[in-house]
Amino acid sequence: MSDEQRRDGIAQALQAVEARIAKACAAAGRPRSEVRLIAVTKTFPAVDAALLTDLGQTDLAENRDQEAGPKAEEVRRLRPGASPRWHMVGRLQRNKARSVVRWADEVQSVDSVRLADALAKAVRAAVEAGERPGPLDVLVQASLDDDPSRGGCPLTQLGELADHVAGLEGLRLRGVMAVAPLGADPAEAFARLAGAASGLRRDHPGAVELSAGMSGDLEPAIAHGSTCVRVGTALLGARGLASP
Numbered sequence: 001m002s003d004e005q006r007r008d009g010i011a012q013a014l015q016a017v018e019a020r021i022a023k024a025c026a027a028a029g030r031p032r033s034e035v036r037l038i039a040v041t042k043t044f045p046a047v048d049a050a051l052l053t054d055l056g057q058t059d060l061a062e063n064r065d066q067e068a069g070p071k072a073e074e075v076r077r078l079r080p081g082a083s084p085r086w087h088m089v090g091r092l093q094r095n096k097a098r099s100v101v102r103w104a105d106e107v108q109s110v111d112s113v114r115l116a117d118a119l120a121k122a123v124r125a126a127v128e129a130g131e132r133p134g135p136l137d138v139l140v141q142a143s144l145d146d147d148p149s150r151g152g153c154p155l156t157q158l159g160e161l162a163d164h165v166a167g168l169e170g171l172r173l174r175g176v177m178a179v180a181p182l183g184a185d186p187a188e189a190f191a192r193l194a195g196a197a198s199g200l201r202r203d204h205p206g207a208v209e210l211s212a213g214m215s216g217d218l219e220p221a222i223a224h225g226s227t228c229v230r231v232g233t234a235l236l237g238a239r240g241l242a243s244p
Protein backbone atom coordinates (compact mmCIF):
# COMPACT_ATOMS: atom_id res chain seq x y z
CA MET A 1 0.00 0.00 0.00
CA SER A 2 1.33 3.46 -0.85
CA ASP A 3 1.60 6.19 1.76
CA GLU A 4 -1.14 8.02 -0.09
CA GLN A 5 -3.57 5.09 0.09
CA ARG A 6 -2.75 4.57 3.71
CA ARG A 7 -3.28 8.27 4.41
CA ASP A 8 -6.70 8.15 2.72
CA GLY A 9 -7.69 5.08 4.72
CA ILE A 10 -6.66 6.65 8.00
CA ALA A 11 -8.37 9.93 7.07
CA GLN A 12 -11.65 8.10 6.46
CA ALA A 13 -11.35 6.16 9.70
CA LEU A 14 -10.57 9.37 11.58
CA GLN A 15 -13.70 10.97 10.13
CA ALA A 16 -15.81 8.00 11.15
CA VAL A 17 -14.45 8.04 14.71
CA GLU A 18 -14.98 11.82 14.84
CA ALA A 19 -18.61 11.27 13.83
CA ARG A 20 -19.09 8.67 16.57
CA ILE A 21 -17.59 11.00 19.20
CA ALA A 22 -19.74 13.93 18.02
CA LYS A 23 -22.88 11.79 18.11
CA ALA A 24 -22.09 10.43 21.58
CA CYS A 25 -21.44 13.95 22.88
CA ALA A 26 -24.71 15.19 21.42
CA ALA A 27 -26.59 12.24 22.95
CA ALA A 28 -25.05 13.01 26.33
CA GLY A 29 -25.76 16.74 26.03
CA ARG A 30 -22.05 17.51 26.24
CA PRO A 31 -20.04 19.90 24.06
CA ARG A 32 -17.72 18.11 21.62
CA SER A 33 -14.83 20.15 23.01
CA GLU A 34 -14.99 18.24 26.30
CA VAL A 35 -13.71 15.00 24.75
CA ARG A 36 -10.21 14.54 23.38
CA LEU A 37 -9.31 11.77 20.96
CA ILE A 38 -6.08 9.91 21.65
CA ALA A 39 -4.90 7.69 18.78
CA VAL A 40 -3.35 4.46 20.05
CA THR A 41 -0.55 3.64 17.61
CA LYS A 42 0.84 0.54 19.37
CA THR A 43 2.03 -2.20 16.96
CA PHE A 44 1.67 0.19 14.00
CA PRO A 45 4.71 1.79 12.35
CA ALA A 46 6.00 5.31 12.96
CA VAL A 47 4.85 6.31 9.47
CA ASP A 48 1.22 5.73 10.55
CA ALA A 49 1.75 8.00 13.53
CA ALA A 50 3.31 10.57 11.19
CA LEU A 51 0.29 10.36 8.85
CA LEU A 52 -2.00 10.91 11.85
CA THR A 53 -0.11 14.09 12.71
CA ASP A 54 -0.51 15.23 9.07
CA LEU A 55 -4.26 14.86 9.60
CA GLY A 56 -4.16 17.08 12.66
CA GLN A 57 -4.18 14.32 15.26
CA THR A 58 -1.77 15.47 17.97
CA ASP A 59 -2.48 13.09 20.88
CA LEU A 60 -0.84 9.68 20.37
CA ALA A 61 -0.54 6.74 22.77
CA GLU A 62 1.60 3.66 23.18
CA ASN A 63 1.52 0.79 25.66
CA ARG A 64 5.12 -0.52 25.65
CA ASP A 65 8.18 1.52 26.46
CA GLN A 66 10.51 -0.53 24.24
CA GLU A 67 8.33 0.14 21.21
CA ALA A 68 7.35 3.70 22.00
CA GLY A 69 10.74 5.31 22.64
CA PRO A 70 12.18 4.52 19.19
CA LYS A 71 8.81 5.25 17.52
CA ALA A 72 8.53 8.70 19.05
CA GLU A 73 12.09 9.43 17.90
CA GLU A 74 11.30 8.18 14.38
CA VAL A 75 8.19 10.40 14.20
CA ARG A 76 10.32 13.35 15.25
CA ARG A 77 12.70 12.53 12.40
CA LEU A 78 9.88 12.04 9.85
CA ARG A 79 7.94 15.17 10.89
CA PRO A 80 10.27 17.63 12.58
CA GLY A 81 7.55 20.27 12.45
CA ALA A 82 4.88 18.23 14.22
CA SER A 83 4.92 18.05 17.97
CA PRO A 84 2.65 15.20 18.96
CA ARG A 85 1.81 14.67 22.60
CA TRP A 86 2.70 11.12 23.65
CA HIS A 87 0.73 9.21 26.26
CA MET A 88 1.80 5.98 27.95
CA VAL A 89 -1.30 3.83 28.55
CA GLY A 90 0.16 0.37 29.22
CA ARG A 91 1.40 -1.51 32.25
CA LEU A 92 4.71 -0.12 33.34
CA GLN A 93 7.50 -1.64 35.39
CA ARG A 94 9.43 0.57 37.72
CA ASN A 95 12.71 -0.18 35.96
CA LYS A 96 11.29 1.45 32.80
CA ALA A 97 10.52 4.75 34.50
CA ARG A 98 13.79 6.39 33.52
CA SER A 99 13.21 5.46 29.87
CA VAL A 100 9.52 6.40 29.73
CA VAL A 101 10.06 9.93 30.99
CA ARG A 102 12.32 10.59 27.99
CA TRP A 103 9.45 10.25 25.48
CA ALA A 104 6.13 10.44 27.34
CA ASP A 105 4.33 13.70 27.98
CA GLU A 106 1.78 11.89 30.13
CA VAL A 107 1.58 8.50 31.85
CA GLN A 108 -2.02 7.31 32.25
CA SER A 109 -1.24 3.96 33.86
CA VAL A 110 0.06 4.85 37.32
CA ASP A 111 -1.45 2.22 39.59
CA SER A 112 0.85 2.02 42.61
CA VAL A 113 2.70 4.23 45.05
CA ARG A 114 5.95 2.50 44.16
CA LEU A 115 5.53 3.24 40.46
CA ALA A 116 4.62 6.86 41.22
CA ASP A 117 7.76 7.23 43.34
CA ALA A 118 9.93 5.72 40.58
CA LEU A 119 8.43 8.07 37.96
CA ALA A 120 8.89 11.14 40.14
CA LYS A 121 12.52 10.27 40.73
CA ALA A 122 13.03 9.59 37.01
CA VAL A 123 11.47 12.92 36.07
CA ARG A 124 13.76 14.81 38.41
CA ALA A 125 16.81 13.03 36.94
CA ALA A 126 15.63 13.64 33.37
CA VAL A 127 15.00 17.33 33.99
CA GLU A 128 18.44 17.65 35.54
CA ALA A 129 19.99 15.90 32.51
CA GLY A 130 18.12 18.20 30.11
CA GLU A 131 16.12 15.27 28.71
CA ARG A 132 12.71 16.72 29.43
CA PRO A 133 11.47 20.24 30.07
CA GLY A 134 9.46 19.71 33.22
CA PRO A 135 6.94 17.72 35.22
CA LEU A 136 5.09 14.66 33.95
CA ASP A 137 1.31 14.66 33.69
CA VAL A 138 -0.09 11.60 35.39
CA LEU A 139 -3.42 9.80 35.54
CA VAL A 140 -4.02 7.19 38.20
CA GLN A 141 -5.36 3.98 36.71
CA ALA A 142 -8.37 2.47 38.41
CA SER A 143 -9.19 -1.22 38.25
CA LEU A 144 -12.83 -1.89 37.42
CA ASP A 145 -12.61 -5.66 37.71
CA ASP A 146 -10.11 -6.18 40.55
CA ASP A 147 -8.09 -8.44 38.25
CA PRO A 148 -4.48 -7.62 39.19
CA SER A 149 -3.14 -9.00 35.90
CA ARG A 150 -4.95 -6.26 33.97
CA GLY A 151 -3.46 -3.40 35.95
CA GLY A 152 -5.09 -0.62 37.88
CA CYS A 153 -5.54 0.27 41.50
CA PRO A 154 -8.65 -0.97 43.36
CA LEU A 155 -11.24 1.82 43.63
CA THR A 156 -11.06 1.63 47.43
CA GLN A 157 -7.37 2.65 47.33
CA LEU A 158 -7.57 5.17 44.52
CA GLY A 159 -7.91 8.24 46.76
CA GLU A 160 -4.83 7.31 48.73
CA LEU A 161 -2.81 6.79 45.54
CA ALA A 162 -4.01 10.15 44.16
CA ASP A 163 -3.04 11.93 47.39
CA HIS A 164 0.41 10.39 47.16
CA VAL A 165 0.91 11.38 43.50
CA ALA A 166 -0.26 14.92 44.21
CA GLY A 167 2.45 15.26 46.86
CA LEU A 168 5.34 14.23 44.59
CA GLU A 169 7.62 16.80 43.03
CA GLY A 170 7.91 16.09 39.30
CA LEU A 171 4.41 14.67 38.82
CA ARG A 172 1.21 16.57 38.08
CA LEU A 173 -2.00 14.70 38.93
CA ARG A 174 -4.39 15.23 36.03
CA GLY A 175 -7.10 12.62 36.55
CA VAL A 176 -8.15 9.00 36.31
CA MET A 177 -7.91 6.29 33.64
CA ALA A 178 -9.54 2.88 33.35
CA VAL A 179 -10.20 0.04 30.95
CA ALA A 180 -13.65 -1.59 30.99
CA PRO A 181 -13.77 -5.16 32.37
CA LEU A 182 -13.79 -8.00 29.87
CA GLY A 183 -17.17 -9.56 29.20
CA ALA A 184 -19.17 -7.21 31.41
CA ASP A 185 -21.44 -4.24 30.78
CA PRO A 186 -19.11 -1.27 30.17
CA ALA A 187 -21.82 1.26 31.09
CA GLU A 188 -22.11 -0.11 34.62
CA ALA A 189 -18.31 -0.06 35.04
CA PHE A 190 -17.99 3.48 33.62
CA ALA A 191 -20.71 4.68 36.01
CA ARG A 192 -18.68 3.38 38.97
CA LEU A 193 -15.57 5.00 37.51
CA ALA A 194 -17.35 8.35 37.12
CA GLY A 195 -18.31 8.25 40.80
CA ALA A 196 -14.73 7.60 41.84
CA ALA A 197 -13.41 10.33 39.52
CA SER A 198 -15.77 12.97 40.86
CA GLY A 199 -14.89 12.03 44.45
CA LEU A 200 -11.23 12.41 43.62
CA ARG A 201 -11.84 15.80 41.98
CA ARG A 202 -13.25 17.15 45.25
CA ASP A 203 -9.82 16.74 46.87
CA HIS A 204 -7.80 17.48 43.72
CA PRO A 205 -9.50 20.14 41.58
CA GLY A 206 -6.81 19.82 38.91
CA ALA A 207 -7.61 16.15 38.32
CA VAL A 208 -10.10 16.96 35.59
CA GLU A 209 -9.35 14.19 33.09
CA LEU A 210 -11.35 10.98 32.89
CA SER A 211 -9.72 8.68 30.35
CA ALA A 212 -12.22 5.99 29.40
CA GLY A 213 -13.51 4.42 26.22
CA MET A 214 -11.80 2.57 23.37
CA SER A 215 -12.88 1.51 19.86
CA GLY A 216 -15.62 -0.77 21.16
CA ASP A 217 -17.02 1.26 24.04
CA LEU A 218 -16.41 4.96 23.49
CA GLU A 219 -20.15 5.77 23.46
CA PRO A 220 -20.95 4.54 27.00
CA ALA A 221 -17.69 6.12 28.21
CA ILE A 222 -18.69 9.53 26.84
CA ALA A 223 -22.17 9.08 28.33
CA HIS A 224 -20.45 8.67 31.72
CA GLY A 225 -18.21 11.71 31.52
CA SER A 226 -15.09 10.56 29.69
CA THR A 227 -12.88 13.49 28.67
CA CYS A 228 -10.49 11.39 26.67
CA VAL A 229 -11.08 8.31 24.52
CA ARG A 230 -8.18 6.06 23.50
CA VAL A 231 -8.82 4.60 20.06
CA GLY A 232 -6.59 2.18 18.16
CA THR A 233 -8.43 -0.43 16.07
CA ALA A 234 -11.13 1.91 14.73
CA LEU A 235 -8.43 4.24 13.38
CA LEU A 236 -5.62 1.99 12.21
CA GLY A 237 -7.20 -1.44 11.82
CA ALA A 238 -6.90 -4.75 13.63
CA ARG A 239 -3.65 -5.56 15.35
CA GLY A 240 -2.04 -8.96 14.74
CA LEU A 241 -3.29 -11.81 16.93
CA ALA A 242 0.06 -12.08 18.67
CA SER A 243 0.08 -8.39 19.55
CA PRO A 244 -0.94 -6.99 22.89
Ligand SMILES: *Cc1c(COP(=O)(O)O)cnc(C)c1O
Nearest residue numbers: 040063089214215230231232233
Ligand atom coordinates in the same frame (compact mmCIF):
# COMPACT_ATOMS: atom_id res chain seq x y z
C1 LIG B 1 -4.77 -0.85 22.97
C2 LIG B 1 -5.37 0.03 23.96
C3 LIG B 1 -6.42 0.90 23.63
C4 LIG B 1 -7.04 0.94 22.24
O1 LIG B 1 -7.85 -0.18 22.07
P1 LIG B 1 -8.73 -0.36 20.72
O2 LIG B 1 -9.75 -1.35 21.13
O3 LIG B 1 -7.80 -0.86 19.69
O4 LIG B 1 -9.29 0.95 20.37
C5 LIG B 1 -6.92 1.75 24.62
N1 LIG B 1 -6.42 1.74 25.86
C6 LIG B 1 -5.41 0.93 26.24
C7 LIG B 1 -4.92 0.98 27.63
C8 LIG B 1 -4.87 0.05 25.31
O5 LIG B 1 -3.87 -0.77 25.68
